[in-house]
Each structure stands twice: as structure tokens, then as C-alpha cells.
Amino acid sequence: MAARGSTERLHYVITKMAASCGRILCTGWRGKTGFVLKSRSPVCFSNSSFHMSVVGRNGLLSSLHKRGLLKESFPENAAQVRLPPLLHASPQTVYCGFDPTADSLHAGHLLPLVGLLHFRNAGHQVIAVLGGATARIGDPSGKAKERESVSSATVDSNARSVMESLHRIFTNHELYFCSDPQKLGSMRVLNNGSWYRDWNVVDFLTEAGRYFRMGTLLSRHSVQSRLKSAEGLSLSEFSYQIFQAFDFYYLHQVHGCRIQLGGTDQLGNLMSGHEFIHKKTGEEVYGLTVPLLTTSMGDKLGKTAGNAVWLNRNKTSPFEFYQYFLRLPDNNIEQYLKLFTFLPLAEVEKVMEQQQQDPSKRTAHKRLAAEVTKLVHGKEGLESAKRCTNALYHSNIDALQQMDDAELKELFRxxxxxxxxxxxxxxxxxxxxxxxxxxxxxxxxxxxxxxxxxxxxxxxxxxxxxxxxxxxxxxxxxxxxxxxxxxxxxxxxxxx
Incomplete structure (x- = not known):
């Protein structure tokens, strides 16, 4: 198959990083599919059934459900019955896609990222896929109108920036939130442009198009909502679900990936991937969704008056990022502590008890802001955010005197x-x-x-x-x- 043949194009340049934590980084761009944190022997996925041992209440999916991190599964019954013992029996591969339509991810992308980190922390192998190809098409899910066209050069530049951000976040998790790095699963960042580069449209439609039915594709909520809109839906946007389905198929064939993670707005795309793989291979794969959180104004998390809270420092400083989470409404804090941090649920309860004893201290808000800022910007970023906070809001001269030029420019942008x-x-x-x-x-x-x-x-x-x-x-x-x-x-x- 064409997809299997493309494995010859998968090259990884391994370089040692942070020996104390046992991390290995494989870098590169054109002609290379990404980087890998922690080299491991490949896991072989056979067609035989996994040992169907009973998974207790402390299973990974049960834990994620208690935290509110899992919203839906597909196919629902199969995922609920077969997926827990599958995850319990052997390391699995989980992927989530991120289209580099901007040069940075934003706070709305954090939940699926945290989901991947939970899977990796449990010993599973995770893949973050950058949509170097699909970003140029545009996902209609949750969009009222078509995205503006983005050039190939811009997408490539954005993808490099997003790749660096993903690397930073996964490394921060390993450094500050992982008790035993040796038990972590591997982590890869791939660019789907690498496996579409040699396809032409006729070959692709011949290979993949025959497995999709128009009635099913048209029935997707993301398609229906756009078809009924004044602007309508372009052919390129309509084809997006086919490309995302093929991504899942490619990762299943090449990397043994059986699980796709995405926001609830991606459910239709997850279903298309499952149906395509099942028709073509007869094998079962699964989709899991994380909730799409919104602000009190109904905007997606991270969107404020059209301005995102970005994950890259040059777009949103650690101070601004820290303050965003520090200022969240009181009624969201417990939920966000469960969703965005790796604190045990028992510790979340203790933090909330301290909050209730003296709400004026904003203990829970500070803990949330600190945990998330350290994940995204590292320990130095958190210290910078606290220095800026003390300098601006507490008139702390010592903090002001310790600030460098860059921090001052960020603080007083x-x-x-x-x-x-x-x-x-x-x-x-x-x-x-x-x-x-x-x-x-x-x-x-x-x-x-x-x-x-x-x-x-x-x-x-x-x-x-x-x-x-x-x-x-x-x-x-x-x-x-x-x-x-x-x-x-x-x-x-x-x-x-």
C-alpha cells in the first residue's frame, strides 16, 4: 500500500538532551517527520485479542473521566468495553492533530495536549500531528465561514514554531510533573505534509475516495451547519474530513495508532477516520473527545474579544498568561484545577478547602495559574510571571530591580x-x-x-x-x- 511504502521516508535524527531525565530529541524538518522524546523499542500490534483483564476504578480512562477530561467516545459501546482493557494490557499509541494556522497554539489547545500528557504519563506512546497539509484546506468544524487561504511557506513557518512549543511543553511536563521519567511513553511530533507530498489528486481519490459515502459525509454536523449558512461550504473544506480520516489510517498503518484524541467539535472527523479504517482493514480503532470549554461570554477558552491567550512567549508573555488563569471566575477554578493540572484529585480537594476558608487569599487561583504557567513556560517562565506580578501590582522594588529588559518590555508592552x-x-x-x-x-x-x-x-x-x-x-x-x-x-x- 502507498501508506506502507511511505515509511521509507520516515527518518529521525537522534540527539541526546537532558541526560539526567533520559530525554532524546530527534530534530529536523524537510524530509524528516519530527522529533521523538525518549527512544523506545517499537511496539508490535498484532490482530489477536488483548488479554481482557478487568480494569479497576483506578484505570486511566476512569481517572480521566473523574477529572472531566473525557467527553465522548466512538464507537461508544466498543470504546467503553474494549478500550479500558486494551490500555491496561499493553502500551497503545494515541494521536491528536493541530493545524498550524497561526505561529502559536493558544489556551484552547491545552486540554487535548494535557490529555496526551496523561496518556504518555501512563506509559502510552503519543503522537502530535501538525497539519502541514490540512492547515491549507481548513477545518470547517466550529467555523461560521471559510478560513482565509494560507500559503505553503506560512504554514511551514507556523509549523516549525508550533513544533518548538510542543517540544517545550512536553519537556516541561517531564521535568516538573513526572515522578518517574523512565516510565513515560515515547512522544513524536509529525507533519502530515510529509505523507501527502508525493500524492497526486487522482491517485489519492482512487486509493481513499472509494471508501467514503456522500450521504454519511453530508450528515456530519460540521457540514450541515455550514451548508445551511449564507456562505455555504467549499469543496476543499468539505474534503477536510477525508484527509483527517486518512491521517488516522496512515498513523494506524505506520505507527500502530488505534486511538485519536480531539475536541468535541472533531467528533465527525473521528467517526470518518474510524469508518475508513474499519472498511479498509477490518480493524477496530477508537476516538475520544475532550470538552470544549467556553468563557462566560460563550467564546472558546483562550478567546477574548478576538484575541487568543497564546502559548508562545512572544505573543502572550508568561505574566499575561499567568494573569489570565489567575483572573478566572471563582466558579470555574475547581473544574480547571482538575482539567489543566496534574494534581491528584485529593490534593485538588485540599486546595479548594483552603480557598473556602479564606477566599480573599485566592489560593486555588494562584495554584492553578502557577501549575499551568510552569507547564507552558517552565520554571523560569513562572518565576518571571511572579516577578512581574510583584513589580506591577505590589510595587515590589526588589522584583523590579531583578527584571531584565525583556521582562520589562513584556510587562509594559x-x-x-x-x-x-x-x-x-x-x-x-x-x-x-x-x-x-x-x-x-x-x-x-x-x-x-x-x-x-x-x-x-x-x-x-x-x-x-x-x-x-x-x-x-x-x-x-x-x-x-x-x-x-x-x-x-x-x-x-x-x-x-
Whole structure:
């Protein structure tokens, strides 16, 4: 079969990373399918039945269900009866797809990622598939209109950025949330562009198209909702479920993958993959969905007024990311602690008890924000988020003095950042006028004398005060000037 022949194109470049944790990273892009964390012997999947041992209440699926992480399974009866003992008997391969339509994933992608991490933590092998091909088609699921066309070069660039983000998150999980890294299953990131590159449309339709029925494809909710819309549904979008089904088939044939994980909006695509594989091979595969969480306004998690909470630092800083989870409504916190963290459920209960004893301390909010920020941005990212929080909201001078240029720019993203030579005798008035923080003439002078200017969180009322090292200028060469309540300016002083 064409799919089996494509295994000759699967190459991995293995390089050793973090020997203390036993991680191995296989890098590369064109001509290589991705990277692998932790090299393991391949698992062979035979057609014979697995040992149907009884799975207790502590089984993986039971645990994920208690956390609220599993929403639906397909086929429902088969998955509920056969999947638990299958997972219990032998390591399985689970995959989830992510289309790189942007150069970063956002908070809405965290649940399926956390789901993959739970499977990996239980010793199963996980695959994150980047839709280098499917991102150009566009998934109509949950979309009111067709996505704008994205060029191949843009998709490739986005995919490289998303791959780095996935690598970072899986590595952070291994470093900070895994008690025994040796028991982790392997992790791969693949790009589906690698297995579509050599297909032409006639060959693909001949190979795959005959196994799909139009009535079934048209009945999918994602298709029906778009067909009834004013814009309708394009042929390319309609074909998306065929490509996702073939992805599942390819991974089943090449990597022994039997389980696909996705959001509830992906159920129709999961069903298409199951039906295609069953018709073509006669084998049983399974689909599992995680809930799609929404804000109080009905938007998907991570969407606020059209702006996502991104997982890449250059788009959403660790501070902004931390604050997003810190500010979630009280009635969501227990649910999100179960969904987004790896805390045992008993510990979640203790955290919520502490929260109820003194809600003003926001113990649960802080724990949630800390756990999720450390997963996405690592320990350094969490420390940066806390420094920025202390510097901005608690007027902590020590925290401000420890911040570097990048953190200040992230914290005060809209604040002008300027560099000047620190000349001897430079006064508060000189500094404010250089950055044009106050009006020229007597009015600006009066603003300072009236106490309307703060330097490094300290109010100053003497325009003629010479800047003092350690007070107005920190050891990192920075001064943070605030005029009024919200107008911030950052000066980086250079030595003469």
C-alpha cells in the first residue's frame, strides 16, 4: 500500500538532551517527520485479542473521566468495553492533530495536549500531528465561514514554531510533573505534509475516495451547519474530513495508532477516520473527545474579544498568561484545577478547602495559574510571571530591580522603551522631558511638584532632584517612570 511504502521516508535524527531525565530529541524538518522524546523499542500490534483483564476504578480512562477530561467516545459501546482493557494490557499509541494556522497554539489547545500528557504519563506512546497539509484546506468544524487561504511557506513557518512549543511543553511536563521519567511513553511530533507530498489528486481519490459515502459525509454536523449558512461550504473544506480520516489510517498503518484524541467539535472527523479504517482493514480503532470549554461570554477558552491567550512567549508573555488563569471566575477554578493540572484529585480537594476558608487569599487561583504557567513556560517562565506580578501590582522594588529588559518590555508592552546615556547631574525633570512624559514649560514642572510622577514606584516631587543610583536608577540600568495612573515609560541608561 502507498501508506506502507511511505515509511521509507520516515527518518529521525537522534540527539541526546537532558541526560539526567533520559530525554532524546530527534530534530529536523524537510524530509524528516519530527522529533521523538525518549527512544523506545517499537511496539508490535498484532490482530489477536488483548488479554481482557478487568480494569479497576483506578484505570486511566476512569481517572480521566473523574477529572472531566473525557467527553465522548466512538464507537461508544466498543470504546467503553474494549478500550479500558486494551490500555491496561499493553502500551497503545494515541494521536491528536493541530493545524498550524497561526505561529502559536493558544489556551484552547491545552486540554487535548494535557490529555496526551496523561496518556504518555501512563506509559502510552503519543503522537502530535501538525497539519502541514490540512492547515491549507481548513477545518470547517466550529467555523461560521471559510478560513482565509494560507500559503505553503506560512504554514511551514507556523509549523516549525508550533513544533518548538510542543517540544517545550512536553519537556516541561517531564521535568516538573513526572515522578518517574523512565516510565513515560515515547512522544513524536509529525507533519502530515510529509505523507501527502508525493500524492497526486487522482491517485489519492482512487486509493481513499472509494471508501467514503456522500450521504454519511453530508450528515456530519460540521457540514450541515455550514451548508445551511449564507456562505455555504467549499469543496476543499468539505474534503477536510477525508484527509483527517486518512491521517488516522496512515498513523494506524505506520505507527500502530488505534486511538485519536480531539475536541468535541472533531467528533465527525473521528467517526470518518474510524469508518475508513474499519472498511479498509477490518480493524477496530477508537476516538475520544475532550470538552470544549467556553468563557462566560460563550467564546472558546483562550478567546477574548478576538484575541487568543497564546502559548508562545512572544505573543502572550508568561505574566499575561499567568494573569489570565489567575483572573478566572471563582466558579470555574475547581473544574480547571482538575482539567489543566496534574494534581491528584485529593490534593485538588485540599486546595479548594483552603480557598473556602479564606477566599480573599485566592489560593486555588494562584495554584492553578502557577501549575499551568510552569507547564507552558517552565520554571523560569513562572518565576518571571511572579516577578512581574510583584513589580506591577505590589510595587515590589526588589522584583523590579531583578527584571531584565525583556521582562520589562513584556510587562509594559505598550510603554515606550528608550535608551539614553546617563550624564552626570541628570535630574528628574531632565529624564521626564527626554522621554516626553510631561509637557514642556511650567506645566510639566508643576506636574512633578504636585506629585504626579513616580520613578521606580517612588513618588517624586522635586524636579531638580539629581537621579541617584540604586534609587532612581537600578543596578540593571533601568528606570520605570509613571506619570499619572497608567502612563508608563521605561528608560535604559547607558554608561558614558
Amino acid at each position: 505598550e510603554a515606550p522603551f528608550q535608551e539614553f546615556f546617563l550624564e552626570p547631574g541628570t535630574t528628574v525633570l531632565d529624564a521626564c522631558r527626554r522621554i516626553q512624559a510631561i509637557p514642556e514649560g511650567p506645566r510639566g514642572y508643576q506636574m512633578i511638584t504636585d506629585g504626579g510622577v513616580w520613578i521606580n514606584h517612588q513618588r517624586t516631587s522635586n524636579p531638580e532632584q539629581v537621579l541617584i543610583a540604586g534609587q532612581h536608577v537600578f543596578s540593571n540600568g533601568l528606570s520605570l517612570i509613571r506619570v499619572g495612573k497608567k502612563n508608563f515609560y521605561i528608560i535604559k541608561w547607558l554608561s558614558m
